[in-house]
Amino acid sequence: xxVYTDITDGQLKQFLTGYSIGALTSYRGIxxxxxxxxxxxxxxxxxxxxxxxxxxxxxxxxxxxxxLMQHLQHKGLVxxxxxxxxxxxxxxxxxxxxxxxxxxxEGTWPRQPGIDHCRQLGVALAQMHVAGADFRLxxxxxxxxxxxRPLWNKCADFADKVVPGLVKDATSDLEYLESxxxxxxPHGVIHADLFPDNVFFLDEKLSGIIDFYFACTDILAYxxxxxxxxxxxxxxxxxxxxxxxxxxxxxxxxxxxxxxxxEFLPLLARGSALRFMLTRLxxxxxxxxxxxxxxxxxxxxxxxxxxxxxxxxxxxxGLVRL
Amino acid sequence: xxVYTDITDGQLKQFLTGYSIGALTSYRGIxxxxxxxxxxxxxxxxxxxxxxxxxxxxxxxxxxxxxLMQHLQHKGLVxxxxxxxxxxxxxxxxxxxxxxxxxxxEGTWPRQPGIDHCRQLGVALAQMHVAGADFRLxxxxxxxxxxxRPLWNKCADFADKVVPGLVKDATSDLEYLESxxxxxxPHGVIHADLFPDNVFFLDEKLSGIIDFYFACTDILAYxxxxxxxxxxxxxxxxxxxxxxxxxxxxxxxxxxxxxxxxEFLPLLARGSALRFMLTRLxxxxxxxxxxxxxxxxxxxxxxxxxxxxxxxxxxxxGLVRL
Numbered sequence: 001x002x003v004y005t006d007i008t009d010g011q012l013k014q015f016l017t018g019y020s021i022g023a024l025t026s027y028r029g030i031x032x033x034x035x036x037x038x039x040x041x042x043x044x045x046x047x048x049x050x051x052x053x054x055x056x057x058x059x060x061x062x063x064x065x066x067x068l069m070q071h072l073q074h075k076g077l078v079x080x081x082x083x084x085x086x087x088x089x090x091x092x093x094x095x096x097x098x099x100x101x102x103x104x105x106e107g108t109w110p111r112q113p114g115i116d117h118c119r120q121l122g123v124a125l126a127q128m129h130v131a132g133a134d135f136r137l138x139x140x141x142x143x144x145x146x147x148x149r150p151l152w153n154k155c156a157d158f159a160d161k162v163v164p165g166l167v168k169d170a171t172s173d174l175e176y177l178e179s180x181x182x183x184x185x186p187h188g189v190i191h192a193d194l195f196p197d198n199v200f201f202l203d204e205k206l207s208g209i210i211d212f213y214f215a216c217t218d219i220l221a222y223x224x225x226x227x228x229x230x231x232x233x234x235x236x237x238x239x240x241x242x243x244x245x246x247x248x249x250x251x252x253x254x255x256x257x258x259x260x261x262x263e264f265l266p267l268l269a270r271g272s273a274l275r276f277m278l279t280r281l282x283x284x285x286x287x288x289x290x291x292x293x294x295x296x297x298x299x300x301x302x303x304x305x306x307x308x309x310x311x312x313x314x315x316x317x318g319l320v321r322l
Numbered sequence: 323x324x325v326y327t328d329i330t331d332g333q334l335k336q337f338l339t340g341y342s343i344g345a346l347t348s349y350r351g352i353x354x355x356x357x358x359x360x361x362x363x364x365x366x367x368x369x370x371x372x373x374x375x376x377x378x379x380x381x382x383x384x385x386x387x388x389x390l391m392q393h394l395q396h397k398g399l400v401x402x403x404x405x406x407x408x409x410x411x412x413x414x415x416x417x418x419x420x421x422x423x424x425x426x427x428e429g430t431w432p433r434q435p436g437i438d439h440c441r442q443l444g445v446a447l448a449q450m451h452v453a454g455a456d457f458r459l460x461x462x463x464x465x466x467x468x469x470x471r472p473l474w475n476k477c478a479d480f481a482d483k484v485v486p487g488l489v490k491d492a493t494s495d496l497e498y499l500e501s502x503x504x505x506x507x508p509h510g511v512i513h514a515d516l517f518p519d520n521v522f523f524l525d526e527k528l529s530g531i532i533d534f535y536f537a538c539t540d541i542l543a544y545x546x547x548x549x550x551x552x553x554x555x556x557x558x559x560x561x562x563x564x565x566x567x568x569x570x571x572x573x574x575x576x577x578x579x580x581x582x583x584x585e586f587l588p589l590l591a592r593g594s595a596l597r598f599m600l601t602r603l604x605x606x607x608x609x610x611x612x613x614x615x616x617x618x619x620x621x622x623x624x625x626x627x628x629x630x631x632x633x634x635x636x637x638x639x640g641l642v643r644l
Contacts, residue, residue, distance in 0.1 A: 006433075007433075008433035008434060009430040009431070009432060009433055010433065010434060012430075023525075024430065025428040025429070025430075025524060026427075026428045026429055026430055026522070026524075027430060028352050028353075028362065029352065029353035030350050030351065030352065030353060031350075031351035031352060031353040040350065040362065042428060105348075106347040106348045106364060107347070107348055108331040108334075108346065108347075108348055108349060109331070110331060111328075111329075111330030111331055111332065112330060112332060200348070202347060202348075203345075
């Protein structure tokens with residue numbers, strides 16, 4: 001939640017001469033998004049989001065992220081649409097950073113997702129997986145199996161101080177995942193970060209998906225597993241079978257999961273929990289005390305790793321194969 | 323720039339049932355304002371700003387701040403207007419905090435104020451001073467002369483490390499100001515924080531003044547002196563006589579400054595520079611390293627203190643008495 005790069009009104013007006021979106025009437029920095037600087041623009045033609053891509057985002061990945069939004073929109077999914085510059089480009093330069101303008105989506109994200117939210121999320125996720133099948137660009141997941149061990153090596157010394165017993169658990173999980181990762185499962189475009197704050201609802205209907213800046217080409221069922229982790233546990237850490245059941249029903253109403261996908265789901269969910277535990281642990285250790293960034297507790301995800309370790313079958317998540 | 327208190331969509335929808343501003347379609351945290359949490363709301367009836375007042379704001383002061391905006395609007399000044407609740411109240415409670423909704427003002431604040439911005443600012447400042455004359459509430463300035471010494475005592479030990487020589491300069495300035503503060507000058511409602519980021523322009527015309535959360539009852543010319551400091555120095559620290567001249571011409575086209583006000587302006591400007599140096603120094607020392615809050619350099623204001631120390635007459639600021 002931050003604006004890392006501020007921009008002057010003069011810079012912005014100059015930048016906007018490259019677009020056909022009317023005259024600027026106001027802009028405000030938005031306190032959302034931990035990777036980039038985001039501004040809400042008002043112009044005489046409507047509302048837009050301006051994003052300045054900060055150093056953590058690789059400029060070479062922008063055509064994938066923005067092209068994907070365009071592709072998904074054309075396929076009928078609601079997500080922000082990159083606004084083209086007059087010269088046809090999607091990306092410009094502002095205050096020394098790559099910058100893009102995307103359309104503004106109405107809606108609010110559910111702070112307390114319920115069963116029906118999970119069902120609608122499942123539908124949208126599967127629609128995204130299907131719609132992404134003929135997207136022509138590919139992008140390697142930069143936070144997948146091969147990246148976990150280097151990240152873990154940077155955190156392991158401190159891990160037991162944050163979560164007692166974590167060193168033993170994470171080490172054995174990592175070994176198990178490295179030996180058993182189901183590389184043969186169907187791949188495609190995944191969102192890879194589809195937490196509730198990236199899904200908008202309006203009048204209780206899913207109104208759009210945002211923030212494709214972790215999207216990549218990877219195992220589709222891994223994306224489902226990430227949603228299980230992000231949507232189907234209650235605040236106290238217990239798995240909510242009704243939410244899981246709804247998520248899978250929604251998903252499979254659009255795309256059926258195979259026997260293999262179902263079989264490996266506990267392993268994928270354990271991997272996804274490890275991935276989010278690792279980045280949270282890294283940030284936990286590396287974010288200065290007193291900083292305004294709200295640190296997310298890695299414990300939430302080490303508990304989820306433990307939960308998945310004990311799951312014998314995807315039926316325990318509420319998955320009924322069709 | 324922060325959102326200190328997040329709110330759930332459920333809490334917000336419940337809160338909005340107390341208002342007649344339509345149905346919520348979206349809300350986003352705004353990365354502006356260092357004291358409170360601000361959200362931009364979209365509803366089916368338009369756009370609004372929701373503010374949650376954090377601990378640094380005294381709840382007992384809210385009727386002054388919000389009542390003042392209402393008063394000034396009724397007098398024809400453009401500033402945000404508090405939206406009344408259905409029960410007529412201006413303040414409600416949300417997420418355990420006092421909260422209010424105000425109207426959204428279009429416009430952008432000038433990152434590089436020019437001569438004409440200064441002239442328009444002067445006009446608006448004088449209009450505010452005149453319009454405030456019959457506002458019935460009073461509020462003591464909580465960052466005036468009497469408050470500077472306690473603040474200085476908390477920072478003095480570290481001051482020379484931040485700005486070499488500051489201890490000697492600030493100590494003697496403080497003594498001088500305490501002995502010579504012109505308590506007899508005309509008092510009234512002052513904004514007390516009218517920096518460029520609180521003044522919006524649209525198509526190069528001043529379109530509104532925001533952020534009245536330092537407003538109070540104090541010496542009117544002190545408010546002018548604060549604007550001199552905030553608007554009339556160039557980036558390299560030199561005083562811009564053309565900007566000063568324009569500011570005073572604008573101001574005096576609405577309200578003439580008296581001989582006394584003119585005479586004491588260098589002292590008031592020195593006091594105002596000390597006040598902003600002190601709060602910046604305090605924050606400089608007390609903000610953790612690596613925090614996302616951008617620390618403002620106290621040096622900028624210790625240099626301004628030095629400048630004002632050498633001013634012999636307000637003519638050096640560009641003030642020509644009418």
